[in-house]
Amino acid sequence: MTDSWATFGADLHLETRPGRGMRAGLTEALREAARSGRLAPGTRLPSSRSLAADLGIARNTVAEAYAELVAEGWLTARQGSGTRVAERARARRPAAAVPVRRPVRAQTSYSLMPGSPDLGGFPRAAWLSAARRALTEAPNEAFGYADPRGRVELREALAGYLARARGVYADPERIVLCAGFTQALMLLARTLRARRVREMAVEGYGLDEHQALLTGAGLRTRPLVVDGSGARTADLAGSAAGAVLLTPAHQFPTGAALTPGRRAEAVDWARSTGGLILEDDYDGEFRYDRQPVGALQGLDPDRVVYLGTASKSLAPGLRMGWMVVPGPLMEEVLAAKGHTDWSSSALDQLTLAEFIRSGAYDRHVREMRLRYRRRRDELVAAVGDRAAVSGIAAGLHAVLDLPPGGERAALRAAAWQDLGLRSLSSFRHPRASTAPREALVVGFGTPTQSAWAPTLAALVAALP
Ligand SMILES: Cc1ncc(COP(=O)(O)O)c(C=O)c1O
Structure with missing residues (x-):
């Protein structure tokens, strides 16, 4: 004292x-x-x-x-x-910097690590002019402490966009802006724990970071079998899960789309048990063979929390995400958020609002959709019959199924090529019941335009 x-x-x-x-x-x-x-x-x-x-x-x-x-x-x-x-008074040198372990992957010459868009495609000029307009028009109160839900301008712009492009039932009053999907998941995990939920169902293949986050929040995760129709939602019935985390539009990472029957099963389960569905719509804008299927949330906005992010459509560095929260859950989510966190910068929020309102977001997504679609086609052609490309034509990654022993051989050869790659088995839940599949998850969205051709060549050279 x-x-x-x-x-x-x-x-x-x-x-x-x-x-x-x-x-x-x-x-x-x-x-x-x-x-x-x-x-x-x-x-x-x-x-x-x-x-x-x-x-x-x-x-x-x-x-x-x-x-x-x-x-x-x-x-x-x-x-x-x-x-x-005195000049030499400072006797004790500052302690040597403790190396901070950041979740940044080792740099390789080529990268097909899934999870990133082409960062070279960030629309710098359009973003800059949206930022200029947003800053010019921002009211003084935008520089102060704000509504924990985030700026109303962005919530309104998103409500219009999500309803139009993703079939989401979106009321700006029920949108909460977050620092990416990850923060939204953290807040929901906290909310579920406060509701005394102990167990959450997740897909048998998924991001280990998300599983770790849920476990860290005190939730047990129970893996659902994932097959060519997405997660087997029928298995929710009779489970102790109070919620389920799904990627219905494009299962991450296997690439399946959740079939209408399984969507209905999930909603029925949620209605009959009071459970919640967390819909991770991380790359829903990117479908190449047909119009994207609308969000599951449209089926029952009271039982589904819709979660979106700008991490694939724009850039993960923005740390911009959003969730559309069922009315009865809103107060609890805001209690989890409002006391500890004020989300991303109001100026970035206003810029994204302007970016969407002006049509620049649609234009950017259309342009990137073309780019990624072309890459996926080139990937399929280059791989030929050396691997089977599975999953729907969507998103920023594809799965290459390999013959027995092929996964290890490909990873070893990729290391020789200094090519960053991930196996499908590295995304398998530790308690998944199905046999591991031998496959690679190829993040074809990751390279910049100029790196794409040599990276694809490195991949082809690494295939058994
Ligand atoms: C399945 C999935 N969901 C969500 C995200 C987005 O996370 P965030 O918005 O926190 O960047 C990613 C990013 O890699 C992802 O792969």
Whole structure:
């Protein structure tokens, strides 16, 4: 606890602790400030008179503390230049930087790691002009603390877009903007735990990060079998799960679309048990063989939380995501969010709102859809009959099924080519009951345009 303090310059607080003699306390606080570098070498200290007045103590006490520190070598005192922190006062070097483990993958010359769009395709010019317009028109209150749901401009723009493009029943009042899908999932996990849900069903193949997040929030995850029709939602009946996380438009990573029958089964289960469906619509805009199938949420907006993200359509670095929350859940989700977090920057939100309103988002998605569709076609042609491309023509990744032993051989050969690749088995839930499939998950969206051709060639060279 601090019982007195003084400020040197703009922002250095000097704290003395109670329970020590005033002189000893001041001496120790000054010594520590010099030792730690908080008071930089050469810093001129206030005169003993003014520091004493600041601290409300006798001038002699300050003078004695200064003298002691001069004697110890922490301070210097010279006629005419006052008392300063000695040049070599900083005895303790700052601890060596602790290497921070970031979830960034090792860099390889070529990458077909799934999960990323072509970052070179980010629409810089269109984003910049949307940002300029958004900033010019932003009301002053946009620079202040805001509604925990996020800016109304973006919620309104998204409601229109999601209804039109994804068949989502979207009321701006029920949209919550988040720092990507990941934060939305975290908030929902917390909400479910607060509702005493213990178990959540997930797809038997999925992102390990999402499973770890749910487990970390205290939810047990139960894998559902995934086959060519998506997750086997019939298995929800009779399970102890209070919620299920699904990727209906394009199962991640196997690439199946959830069939209408299985969609209906999931909704029936949710209605009859009071369970919740979390719909991860991470790449729903990207379908190449037909119009995208509408979101599952349209079937029952009271039982399905729709989750979307700009991470595939624009860039993961934006950290922009959204969820459309059933009415009765809204208060609990906002309680989970509002107390701890204010989401992404209001200016980015206003920019995205303007980007959508102006039609730039549609144009960008259309352009990227063409780009990814062409790449997928080229991938299928280049692979020929050396692997079977499975999953629907959609999204930013494809699955290449390989003969027995092919997965390991391909990964080893890819390492020789310095090509980043992931096996399908690396996405398998640790308790999945079905036999692992030998396959590669190829993120054809990841390379930039100029890297695409050599990356594809490296992949073909790595196939058994
Ligand atoms: C299945 C799936 N869902 C959601 C996301 C998006 O996560 P976020 O919006 O947090 O970037 C990803 C990104 O890799 C994903 O693969």
